[in-house]
Amino acid sequence: MNDTPVDQMTFEQAMAELEKVLGQLERGDVALDESIALYERGAKLKARCEAKLKEAEEKVAQITLDGEGTPVGTTPVEGL
Template sequence: MSETNVAEMTFEEAMKELEQVVGRLERGDVALDESITLYERGAALKKRCEAKLKEAEEKVAAITLDGQGQPVGTTPVEGL
């Protein structure tokens, strides 16, 4: 398990670690205390992935298209 601050992770980093956490929890070969710690880390990683996906969706939705459907720029999305 990484010591990287979840808030600083890219989507890919968070998703990869989340998959590792889920795998360890599914195997069931960790002590209860460690399971709780893993679950908490997994919840934070899931939240980070969701936030990064929402951010990407908002950026895509903000792309302006010209008359032929070609992107001509982006419109700033509030909060990004």
């Protein structure tokens, strides 16, 4: 597992580790205690990916277009 705290990972980092965690769980070649720890880490990684996607969707929704449909700027999203 990666030593980076989940809440500091980029979307790409979290997704890559989540794929590794899922691979280990699917193979079933880990002890029960380790499986539980992997499952918990996977749940945190999934939540991080979902949060980063929501953040990106909100940013995209705030893009301002001019009359011709060209992006001219963004409106800040509160809390980001």
